Amino acid sequence: xxxxxxxxxxxxxxxxxxxxxxxxxxxxxxxxxxxxxxxxxxxxxxxxxxxxxxxxxxxxxxxxxxxxxxxxxxxxxxxxxxxxxxxxxxxxxxxxxxxxxxxxxxxxxxxxxxxxxxxxxxxxxxxxxxxxxxxxxxxxxxxxxxxxxxxxxxxxxxxxxxxxxxxxxxxxxxxxxxxxxxxxxxxxxxxxxxxxxxxxxxxxxxxxxxxxxxxxxxxxxxxxxxxxxxxxxxxxxxxxxxxxxxxxxxxxxxxxxxxxxxxxxxxxxxxxxxxxxxxxxxxxxxxxxxxxxxxxxxxxxxxxxxxxxxxxxxxxxxxxxxxxxxxxxxxxxxxxxxxxxxxxxxxxxxxxxxxxxxxxxxxxxxxxxxxxxxxxxxxxxxxxxxxxxxxxxxxxxxxxxxxxxxxxxxxxxxxxxxxxxxxxxxxxxxxxxxxxxxxxxxxxxxxxxxxxxxxxxxxxxx
Amino acid sequence: xxxxxxxxxxxxxxxxxxxxxxxxxxxxxxxxxxxxxxxxxxxxxxxxxxxxxxxxxxxxxxxxxxxxxxxxxxxxxxxxxxxxxxxxxxxxxxxxxxxxxxxxxxxxxxxxxxxxxxxxxxxxxxxxxxxxxxxxxxxxxxxxxxxxxxxxxxxxxxxxxxxxxxxxxxxxxxxxxxxxxxxxxxxxxxxxxxxxxxxxxxxxxxxxxxxxxxxxxxxxxxxxxxxxxxxxxxxxxxxxxxxxxxxxxxxxxxxxxxxxxxxxxxxxxxxxxxxxxxxxxxxxxxxxxxxxxxxxxxxx
Numbered sequence: 001x002x003x004x005x006x007x008x009x010x011x012x013x014x015x016x017x018x019x020x021x022x023x024x025x026x027x028x029x030x031x032x033x034x035x036x037x038x039x040x041x042x043x044x045x046x047x048x049x050x051x052x053x054x055x056x057x058x059x060x061x062x063x064x065x066x067x068x069x070x071x072x073x074x075x076x077x078x079x080x081x082x083x084x085x086x087x088x089x090x091x092x093x094x095x096x097x098x099x100x101x102x103x104x105x106x107x108x109x110x111x112x113x114x115x116x117x118x119x120x121x122x123x124x125x126x127x128x129x130x131x132x133x134x135x136x137x138x139x140x141x142x143x144x145x146x147x148x149x150x151x152x153x154x155x156x157x158x159x160x161x162x163x164x165x166x167x168x169x170x171x172x173x174x175x176x177x178x179x180x181x182x183x184x185x186x187x188x189x190x191x192x193x194x195x196x197x198x199x200x201x202x203x204x205x206x207x208x209x210x211x212x213x214x215x216x217x218x219x220x221x222x223x224x225x226x227x228x229x230x231x232x233x234x235x236x237x238x239x240x241x242x243x244x245x246x247x248x249x250x251x252x253x254x255x256x257x258x259x260x261x262x263x264x265x266x267x268x269x270x271x272x273x274x275x276x277x278x279x280x281x282x283x284x285x286x287x288x289x290x291x292x293x294x295x296x297x298x299x300x301x302x303x304x305x306x307x308x309x310x311x312x313x314x315x316x317x318x319x320x321x322x323x324x325x326x327x328x329x330x331x332x333x334x335x336x337x338x339x340x341x342x343x344x345x346x347x348x349x350x351x352x353x354x355x356x357x358x359x360x361x362x363x364x365x366x367x368x369x370x371x372x373x374x375x376x377x378x379x380x381x382x383x384x385x386x387x388x389x390x391x392x393x394x395x396x397x398x399x400x401x402x403x404x405x406x407x408x409x410x411x412x413x414x415x416x417x418x419x420x421x422x423x424x425x426x427x428x429x430x431x432x433x434x435x436x437x438x439x440x441x442x443x444x445x446x447x448x449x450x451x452x453x454x455x456x457x458x459x460x461x462x
Numbered sequence: 463x464x465x466x467x468x469x470x471x472x473x474x475x476x477x478x479x480x481x482x483x484x485x486x487x488x489x490x491x492x493x494x495x496x497x498x499x500x501x502x503x504x505x506x507x508x509x510x511x512x513x514x515x516x517x518x519x520x521x522x523x524x525x526x527x528x529x530x531x532x533x534x535x536x537x538x539x540x541x542x543x544x545x546x547x548x549x550x551x552x553x554x555x556x557x558x559x560x561x562x563x564x565x566x567x568x569x570x571x572x573x574x575x576x577x578x579x580x581x582x583x584x585x586x587x588x589x590x591x592x593x594x595x596x597x598x599x600x601x602x603x604x605x606x607x608x609x610x611x612x613x614x615x616x617x618x619x620x621x622x623x624x625x626x627x628x629x630x631x632x633x634x635x636x637x638x639x640x641x642x643x644x645x646x647x648x649x650x651x652x653x654x655x656x657x658x659x660x661x662x663x664x665x666x667x668x669x670x671x672x673x674x675x676x677x678x679x680x681x682x683x684x685x686x687x688x689x690x691x692x693x694x695x696x697x698x699x700x701x702x703x704x705x706x707x708x709x710x711x712x713x714x715x716x717x718x719x720x721x722x723x724x725x726x727x728x729x730x731x732x733x734x735x736x737x738x739x740x741x742x743x744x745x746x747x748x749x750x751x752x753x754x755x756x757x758x759x760x761x762x
Contacts, residue, residue: 265568343605347668349566351618351675352595361621366608 003061006135010057010142014050017146021049024153040160048159051166052149057142064134072126073100079122081115099123189440192433199427200228205434207231211397211408213417213428228431230438232399236314236407240389241382243318243403244325248382249375251322252329259330260337261359279327283387290320290392298404307404312394315403321388325378332377336370337363369453376450380443386411410435498751500731502532505749506739510538510726514709515560515597515679520574522555522564529555533574533735535728537679542701542710544720544741547730548761553713556730557681560711561597562590578679595622598677602684604664606656606671611648614656614667615639618675634674642670643700662693669700673708680704682712686719698723717757721745729753 025045029037038045073096077085084095095116098108102120110116153159197205208229255275259268295316302309309315340363348358364371394406395416417432424430497505513536522529530552537543537560545553555564562583564570576583583593595618606614615635618624625631635652639645644666648659656667665685672680682701686694701710701723714720720727720741727744729737729752737744737753748754755761 341605343601343603344607346563346566346599346601347605347607347671348617350561350563350594350599350601351621351671352591352593352598353617353621354591357621361617362607 002131003065003134006061006138007058009139010054013139013142013146014054017049017053017150018043018046020046020146020150021153022046024150025155025159028153029155038155039158040163044159044163045153045157047163048157049146049149049153051163053142053146055166056145057138060138060141061134064130064138068130068134072123072130075126076119076123080119084115103127186440189433189437192430193437195425196427196430196434199430200434204228205230205431209399211413213413213431226427228427228434230410230435232397233408233410233413233435234438235399235401236393236397237383237409237411239314239401239403239407240318240321240393240409241379243315244321244382245375245379247319247322248325248329248378252326252378253333253371255326255330256333256337257359257364260334261355261363275327275330278323279331281324283324283385284391286320286324287387287391290316290388294320295392302404309404310394310406312392312406313404314393314407317389317393318403320392321382321385324385324388325382328378328381329374332374333367333371336367336374339370340366369456373450373452373454376446376453380446380450383446384411384439384443386415390415410439414439496751496754497749500734500736500752502734504534504735504738506737506743508535508735508738510536510541510543512538512540514539514579516575516577517556517559518575518577520556520559520572520576522552522559522573523571524555524567525569528733530559530730530733530735533730535735535738537709537711538726539709540705540707541726542705542712542724543726543728544724545711545713545728545730546715546717546720546756547736548756549715551730552733553728553730554683556735557599557683557711557713560679560681561594561599563594563599565590595675596677597679597681598672598675600665600668600672600680600682600685603688604661604668606659606664606667608655608657610653611639611656611659611667612652615670615674618671622675624674624676638670638674639667641673641700641704642666643696644670660693662689662696665689665693665697666700669697669704673704677708679709679711682710684713684715687715694719717745729756731756 022042022045025038025042026032026035029035035042076099077092077096080095084092087095094109098110099116099119100123102108102112102116103123108116205228208227209231210227210229211232212227214226255271259271263271291312295312298313298316298319299309299311302313302315344362344366345358348362349355353361389409389412393408393412395408395412396406397408397413398405400407414432414435417428417435515537517533517535517537520533521531533552533556535543535556545557547553558564559572559576560583562572564572572584578593578596582588583597607617609617612635615638616625616631619631619634625634636645639648644663647663648654648667651658656664659667665688669680669685686697689697698719701712704710705725712720712723724741726738727741728735729744729748729750731752737748737750739749744753745757748757752761
């Protein structure tokens with residue numbers, strides 16, 4: 001029996017168990033209308049039985065999925081001739097793979113001989129038996145669990161509490177998935193970064209001024225000593241982020257002020273969704289907008305004004321990134337401004353303040369922590385942004401503060417280091433993990449500050 | 463002051479809603495002289511001896527909702543007038559007409575005429591901002607700005623340019639806090655945030671902030687509803703002192719408070735001004751059945 005069919009059957013059994021459990025609870029107290037004599041609502045007794053049908057069986061299924069392949073492989077290997085069993089671990093592994101592929105009808109890397117064919121047949125045999133055994137066991141456990149639970153139903157059974165207890169564990173499991181994933185990502189990045197730092201000293205990475213991540217494949221290659229100073233990358237990131245914030249903060253803030261205080265309901269009704277559309281444009285679209293429209297325009301404008309502008313300039317990438325971030329800044333600032341209590345506004349107006357005095361002297365100062373928090377979140381978004389800079393900022397790791405030159409950012413370098421065929425033990429590839437770790441630390445730091453500021457501000461008026 | 467509200471002592475049996483008309487009818491037979499109909503006509507005396515703000519036929523619509531209808535009322539110089547009535551009766555709406563705070567609500571539409579010292583405050587040339595400097599307002603919930611105590615009080619004088627230099631500003635702040643009866647509690651902590659004060663202190667800070675602008679009329683929208691009795695007593699004492707210089711209009715849900723602080727009382731019901739009269743008259747011998755029901759606790 002396939003696992004999906006098995007799960008399907010368990011589901012059907014659970015539905016049946018629900019009805020049996022509910023009916024039994026009701027019949028124990030004398031049918032519908034006497035539900036008050038039960039500790040919990042009748043449905044909870046149904047869920048109680050259904051849980052006992054499904055959970056133990058699913059547990060068994062999970063265990064089976066984890067253990068079964070190893071057991072089968074061990075059995076198949078033990079059935080092989082002595083000479084095969086004496087093979088080194090690596091070759092044995094290859095052999096087992098071939099047996100498995102042969103059994104599944106996939107491509108096999110060696111000539112198929114009798115031994116292999118026998119082993120594959122054995123493999124098939126064991127797998128079929130395992131599936132049958134699993135089906136019998138799982139359905140048996142489900143039936144047994146259901147029956148025991150069904151017999152335990154009693155008007156005093158605290159079914160609701162039991163069910164809620166199980167539900168609580170489900171919720172805990174669901175929320176820990178996200179947390180564990182984060183921890184896993186951080187750890188994997190951390191360990192790869194540590195491997196990188198075994199090849200390249202931490203100090204050189206953090207403070208080196210030269211980025212040229214080429215390592216030699218052969219010892220006699222020229223110009224491939226590799227240098228991994230990350231400063232130009234972080235400088236480039238900061239330059240582009242700064243340009244983006246110069247665009248996004250004033251525009252976003254003024255948009256928020258206009259929408260929150262000055263616009264009519266009709267304008268707000270149109271402008272807000274439009275801003276949200278701006279936030280919904282995929283960054284890759286912004287990217288080619290930056291590369292194909294803004295960058296040439298910046299170049300022409302710069303040349304007309306007498307500057308020498310690279311065709312991929314920090315300015316173009318920063319401008320477009322700024323536009324991308326405007327909705328983020330404006331919507332967070334809008335929230336912060338709207339969270340200032342109406343009483344504050346009324347108080348200022350009641351003292352004879354004009355609208356602009358109310359805004360600049362009372363509402364903005366009151367909303368400032370929230371706005372600052374929003375801006376910090378926007379900064380961390382800008383630092384982590386990849387697609388726009390990949391397409392518009394270039395790859396040249398120039399250490400410069402000149403926005404007309406091409407620069408490169410941390411994210412761009414991570415992309416270039418990991419695109420294409422890579423060997424996972426060279427400093428070049430591992431550098432991406434070190435960069436990722438640094439980036440993660442920086443944005444985490446900004447997010448913590450930003451969220452902290454926002455939270456502090458929320459508490460002020462609660 | 464409970465002696466002016468003798469009816470208060472003997473609360474009538476609480477009628478349930480279905481019985482209410484029957485009770486009304488019996489009372490009607492007993493006291494035929496009282497007006498019982500809610501007609502839109504105001505009984506009592508809307509006139510003040512020394513009128514300063516005059517409202518004539520004021521109507522307010524919030525969208526389709528006719529919030530107050532044909533309200534005419536005079537507010538005298540140096541008098542405290544209390545607006546009472548059940549929730550949603552339009553008393554706060556009327557209060558907010560007097561300094562055009564209703565302008566800040568998009569759907570609100572005000573018609574009729576309100577004059578301040580003889581001049582229509584809804585005329586085209588009237589700047590609502592300048593009006594609000596003359597007609598100050600204290601709100602239901604204390605709403606100090608998230609600034610220091612000093613800056614809270616100095617806010618109004620600063621935006622209106624009332625002080626020529628720092629010394630004069632200090633003086634205004636000090637005097638206002640003194641008149642609001644707060645100076646002894648805060649004089650050593652003027653740079654602490656206004657929100658660090660207790661509720662009653664915050665409300666007195668808001669009053670100090672309002673009188674720092676030197677208004678002619680002070681509107682108070684249930685200024686004590688968020689305060690405990692002790693803080694309330696302080697604010698009421700303060701009103702007694704302030705009415706020597708200002709006209710004070712106070713909205714309150716507390717009959718006792720209206721009796722204690724006001725000279726005249728206006729009773730609103732369902733957007734209509736039902737009765738206006740001297741405070742003791744309202745509380746001892748109301749002319750309208752609804753007023754009587756309200757002050758004796760039969761409705762509201």
